[in-house]
Amino acid sequence: MMRALLVDDTTIVRESLPLLMPSIDFVAAYSHVDALIAEALPADLVVLDLHLANTTQPGVRQGVAAIQALVELGYRVCAYTQEERRFVLAACLAAGAQGVVSKSATVPATTEAFHRVAAGEFAIPMPLVGLVELLARRRSVTIASPRQLEVLAGRARGLTYAELSRRMHLSEATLRGYWADLCVTVSTYFRNVSPGDLERELGVGPGDLVSYWPTPGGGGD
Amino acid sequence: MLGLPLTPSAVVGAERIMLIFACAVRLGTLVEMTPAAIAAWTSPSYGVGTAVTWAVATAMVIAFVVLAATRRTLPTAPMILLDTGVAAALLIAGAWTVPADVRIGSWIGFEPGYALSVVISAAACPNARAWLAGLTMVLVGKVVYVWSVARLSEATTLVGDFLTVVVMGGIAVLMAAYIRGLAAEADIARELAAREEQRRARMVFHNGVAMLGLLAQPDLDPGTLTAARTQARAEVYRGRMYLSGSSTSATAGPSSTPLTEVIRNAAAGFPDLAPQLMLDLAHDAQVPAEQAGPLGAALVSLLLNVRLHAQASTTVIHADAEEGRWTLTVHDDGVGFDPSGIDLGVGLRDVVTGALASHGIRTEIDSAAGFGTTVTLTGRSAP
Numbered sequence: 046m047m048r049a050l051l052v053d054d055t056t057i058v059r060e061s062l063p064l065l066m067p068s069i070d071f072v073a074a075y076s077h078v079d080a081l082i083a084e085a086l087p088a089d090l091v092v093l094d095l096h097l098a099n100t101t102q103p104g105v106r107q108g109v110a111a112i113q114a115l116v117e118l119g120y121r122v123c124a125y126t127q128e129e130r131r132f133v134l135a136a137c138l139a140a141g142a143q144g145v146v147s148k149s150a151t152v153p154a155t156t157e158a159f160h161r162v163a164a165g166e167f168a169i170p171m172p173l174v175g176l177v178e179l180l181a182r183r184r185s186v187t188i189a190s191p192r193q194l195e196v197l198a199g200r201a202r203g204l205t206y207a208e209l210s211r212r213m214h215l216s217e218a219t220l221r222g223y224w225a226d227l228c229v230t231v232s233t234y235f236r237n238v239s240p241g242d243l244e245r246e247l248g249v250g251p252g253d254l255v256s257y258w259p260t261p262g263g264g265g266d
Numbered sequence: 267m268l269g270l271p272l273t274p275s276a277v278v279g280a281e282r283i284m285l286i287f288a289c290a291v292r293l294g295t296l297v298e299m300t301p302a303a304i305a306a307w308t309s310p311s312y313g314v315g316t317a318v319t320w321a322v323a324t325a326m327v328i329a330f331v332v333l334a335a336t337r338r339t340l341p342t343a344p345m346i347l348l349d350t351g352v353a354a355a356l357l358i359a360g361a362w363t364v365p366a367d368v369r370i371g372s373w374i375g376f377e378p379g380y381a382l383s384v385v386i387s388a389a390a391c392p393n394a395r396a397w398l399a400g401l402t403m404v405l406v407g408k409v410v411y412v413w414s415v416a417r418l419s420e421a422t423t424l425v426g427d428f429l430t431v432v433v434m435g436g437i438a439v440l441m442a443a444y445i446r447g448l449a450a451e452a453d454i455a456r457e458l459a460a461r462e463e464q465r466r467a468r469m470v471f472h473n474g475v476a477m478l479g480l481l482a483q484p485d486l487d488p489g490t491l492t493a494a495r496t497q498a499r500a501e502v503y504r505g506r507m508y509l510s511g512s513s514t515s516a517t518a519g520p521s522s523t524p525l526t527e528v529i530r531n532a533a534a535g536f537p538d539l540a541p542q543l544m545l546d547l548a549h550d551a552q553v554p555a556e557q558a559g560p561l562g563a564a565l566v567s568l569l570l571n572v573r574l575h576a577q578a579s580t581t582v583i584h585a586d587a588e589e590g591r592w593t594l595t596v597h598d599d600g601v602g603f604d605p606s607g608i609d610l611g612v613g614l615r616d617v618v619t620g621a622l623a624s625h626g627i628r629t630e631i632d633s634a635a636g637f638g639t640t641v642t643l644t645g646r647s648a649p
Contacts, residue, residue, distance in 0.1 A: 179546040203582025203597040
């Protein structure tokens with residue numbers, strides 16, 4: 046059974062998620078990252094809420110800084126958040142997270158995403174898929190394979206692997222392979238792009254992303 | 267004919283008018299034949315033959331008018347053949363019953379004038395072959411009628427007399443065909459107009475009826491109820507505009523609308539579906555203002571279909587724009603359907619496919635049972 050660690054400042058989430066996802070063995074649950082790091086239990090995945098600071102634990106590490114700290118320890122991280130701003134979600138991938146899952150997703154969809162990230166796949170949320178499509182159109186992200194572009198276009202339009210398989214006459218496993226390769230490309234792009242370049246691509250104001258973007262050695266918020 | 271129930275057709279009206287014209291021609295000729303009757307009555311030199319032929323011609327005129335008044339339909343081919351055959355027979359008989367000195371240029375010799383009126387009235391018959399056969403019989407009769415009195419010095423008069431029958435009859439046939447064609451076109455135009463009005467009514471009320479159906483559900487969750495009420499108010503406005511005879515499409519204001527605005531406005535009424543809007547690739551695309559209304563209505567109709575039928579967990583609206591064209595897809599991961607196996611409903615057929623096609627927007631539906639549904643709309647961007 047897949048072993049996971051959970052970090053969320055909301056008690057109800059920490060206590061309910063193991064009950065809702067019996068296929069995952071939640072070894073331990075913490076209210077902040079430093080508690081997890083202190084124990085450093087082995088796990089296939091860390092499920093991490095992005096916003097951890099509250100009145101009972103002000104000033105704890107959170108956001109991209111928390112992701113970076115966990116990734117540096119060798120953990121595979123999946124952000125589990127209500128955050129919807131695309132550049133914040135992109136910052137999570139830039140910080141090394143392997144997946145971002147919205148708390149509004151259904152329990153089955155969330156469970157499946159956790160399993161896939163634990164198995165080494167990427168979980169990129171739909172708003173980011175649209176952003177990647179835009180970056181590919183502008184040739185900021187270089188996607189060499191036409192098949193990968195087809196898969197990206199299909200995913201951006203909401204098509205499932207089963208539907209893509211029917212349309213492209215390829216097996217779902219092959220399509221997942223294309224998607225995995227594409228995700229590596231995207232993840233590499235986000236890790237290497239500067240906030241200024243991304244600001245220009247997104248058309249946001251200069252300096253708007255800096256405070257959210259990870260810095261080498263940990264930083265951001 | 268397209269088969270819609272309508273007020274009496276223009277073709278029927280045109281046939282009645284042609285029938286009245288034919289009767290008027292025949293009755294007018296009967297009046298002009300009066301000198302022959304007087305001559306037969308007052309002058310023994312014309313004999314019984316003139317009286318008999320006059321009586322036969324009069325009986326034919328009366329029979330024609332009575333049949334027209336009772337049947338109220340155009341004469342049939344057998345009737346025309348009988349009518350023209352009698353006229354030809356009267357012409358042949360005239361060679362013996364009409365004295366040579368009054369055979370040409372006199373209404374005592376009424377047969378040529380009578381035959382002309384028969385040929386003209388026969389033009390009302392839609393059977394051209396019957397008319398041509400009748401014309402031939404009359405022309406043969408005329409040859410016999412003038413044969414014994416024809417002189418070279420009167421050749422032009424005789425030729426003119428023959429041509430009068432052919433030309434006048436031909437004009438009558440052409441006029442009848444023209445009127446008949448005009449009336450048929452008017453009927454088709456009227457039916458098409460009625461169909462267009464039905465289509466407009468379906469377009470205006472389809473989404474509203476779907477909203478009523480939704481609002482009538484007793485177990486509607488509060489979120490959907492609020493969204494449905496907001497949408498219902500918009501549909502009430504559209505319905506009132508239609509009922510008052512006002513246009514429901516944009517007629518003033520800017521010449522184009524951002525595609526993303528049309529999509530966001532349509533999606534705003536479906537918070538229960540929470541459609542994911544992937545609009546990055548079309549953030550600059552504009553649609554002509556006259557397309558914005560139908561496109562918005564089509565999107566609402568598509569999302570209503572998802573809400574009512576798809577049982578979907580995810581709905582994605584994606585827009586793309588490149589090289590002067592935009593493409594919009596509405597995808598749901600619901601139960602899907604076999605598009606070839608069912609008749610599309612009013613929503614997909616009229617509000618989406620039909621209405622958008624009339625604005626130059628192409629619709630493609632891709633679905634299969636168990637594989638969700640993707641509807642792709644493609645149009646030209648406004649400059």
